[in-house]
Amino acid sequence: MHTIVLLSIAAVSGVTGNNRVSATVGNSSVLVCSLKSNTTLVTWKISPKTGGFCTLGYRADQNKTDRTNCSDSVNWKFRPDQDPALEIRQVGIVHEGNYTCEVVATEGNFHRTYHLTVLVPPRLTLHCDDHGNPVCEAEAGKPPAQISWDLESNSTPREEVHDDGTVTVVSTFTAHGTNVTNTICVVSHPAGNQSKSIACHPSKNGFYLHVTIILCVLIIITFTAVICYFKLHSDRPCRKLDPPETDLTHSPQDDTMEVEPYTTYVQKENVIYNSVSDLTVGQNLPQGLSPAT
Structure with missing residues (x-):
């Protein structure tokens, strides 16, 4: 009895559940x-x-x-009294979401819900890096693309998520023992698959770069060593040579040579003094007397 009631309710309400649909960006969806x-x-x-x-x-x-808050890109496909289908023109990422149609009729109410997913096909680019390895990029795809190579590779793809919800996937082909790599990059995506091929030759720039770096390091080390050598010797304190030690003993002749100037000086002073004394005495004697000679 309960089962019959539930089936009756479902028939009257017209519940059909959710339907997942997808549309590629830029296309129209109905x-x-x-x-x-x-x-x-x-x-x-x-x-x-x-x-x-x-x-x-x-x-x-x-x-x-009537319409409320809907953009011009969302509208009836035909006349709603003939076909109430909804059309989304120029689908964009902003249109992703849930769409529910509700119909009220004399035989009951019916509704159907769609969950719309917007697909953004990635832009495929393929180039050679500085080491001569092929690099495959699936740029700004939604959902993220899957990258594979026609030859076996040890590559691990990396992803970069953008603000608009798209994802860029990058894969670098790495193979051992191959001098020339001619390979094909395959990008798998719900909006469509793509592939490109490229031939990369091992670049000699890496070898020259390593040699250049080593030479620069050696030059810097040598230059630094020379500067340190000259700086070490120039900073050494300059010391004057000490005068040779002389014997502190001296002969009596040296004393005589040192005393003679003083003796001469004293003798001259005495002569001057005696002359002055004689002159003074002569001036002070009584008239008729002269100083004794």
């Missing part, structure tokens, strides 16, 4: 909605991942449509 007999109201309710909620409505009794 979401269908079943038109029932004696339909009185059709409503599309749109909840994008980014942006605001919007609705499209149609009332059969007034033969009138």
